[in-house]
Amino acid sequence: MKLKNETRKDEIIKTAAKLFKEKGYSAVTMRDLATEMGMKAASLYNHINSKQQILKEIIISLAEEFTTGLQEIQKSNKSNIEKLRDIVKLHVNITSHNTYGMASLNNDWMHLEEKLEYYLQLRSNYEDEFRNIIQQGIKKEEIINENIEVMLFSILSTLRSLYLWIPKKEDLNPEELSQQLSEVLINGINKKID
Amino acid sequence: MKLKNETRKDEIIKTAAKLFKEKGYSAVTMRDLATEMGMKAASLYNHINSKQQILKEIIISLAEEFTTGLQEIQKSNKSNIEKLRDIVKLHVNITSHNTYGMASLNNDWMHLEEKLEYYLQLRSNYEDEFRNIIQQGIKKEEIINENIEVMLFSILSTLRSLYLWIPKKEDLNPEELSQQLSEVLINGINKKID
């Protein structure tokens, strides 16, 4: 019964993500989405259960991708600075192949209903693990002993905003971008006199 | 005719900004806003012309504040690194006294109607001036000769996300925050071995 290819549903979700990025979840109507899909609003319901479900699928799958990605990084026994570089790569990679979805993750999570609490849990755990890496880095004297929250906020804000910039800089491939971004985030922009 | 104190209108705009931050412009109804103000929706129209006008006033005044702030910084003959520190201060200060409005500026600008083009112009000019400072900094050998767009993006993303973090870190006053943030953005988090 549920063994079909589901490609039509996927198309709808992808198209929805694109529209959500442009106008936000609340401003996109099922009729907007249907028009973009070349069909009538009621027909969407042959493939999806509700508007809410679309949002949920977009956001939760991405949030879980980040969670498992970070767990993977945590497992390794690289230095903490190396782990940070891997986190940058994780964000660049996930964002590169789903810039639309990342907009919803960042801006429309508050419109999740049943899954809101779960999302907030994932997010909070992610930040805790991230904070841990910085903390360990300070302890091991790889990272400067400054305000952890400021460092966490600064790096994470940049990574969370990637969805806004990656589409505009298509000349930069994910490899290069990760490399250069890590450099800037870790070493700053200041020219040291040496 | 227009010489009154306008405090009621200001209250409405402030309350609207708060709600817009929580749910986004589109998801906030005039009835939500009225309830929060302790009145009926129709009564709001004794003070404002439309929902759209509220958004416009929130966003445009902030955008202009940034524009004039940056122009002021540009006028000085400080080093480019010092100018960057001033930009950080500018963002921290404006965001500190209007975190709600900053959410709209970042997330709801696309719902501006007549003023959309003007907003985009201000924003684009701001980015150009910011880019110029980095460019000059590279030329004068104050800033590393790396990808300008990556540095611009990285710093600006952090500054634009401040509205999300400042309310959660009330223990950090604007002075301290600006100082520490500048340090991290300019010098990175890497512990140099010296």
Added chain:
DNA sequence: CAAGCAAACTAACAAGTGTTAGTTTTAAGA
């Protein structure tokens, strides 16, 4: 060709939207 079924359609719904018109309340100044 016939049957079956996924996926489109039309029509309609109940609820909610921004906003207007017209009326009543409130409070300050004469």
Added chain:
DNA sequence: TCTTAAAACTAACACTTGTTAGTTTGCTTG
């Protein structure tokens, strides 16, 4: 106390919202 104007109210509007029910279309398989 009376007047006046600001600011609240009630009622209603035309339109849009997400979603459901029931029907038709068109492909795939026997």
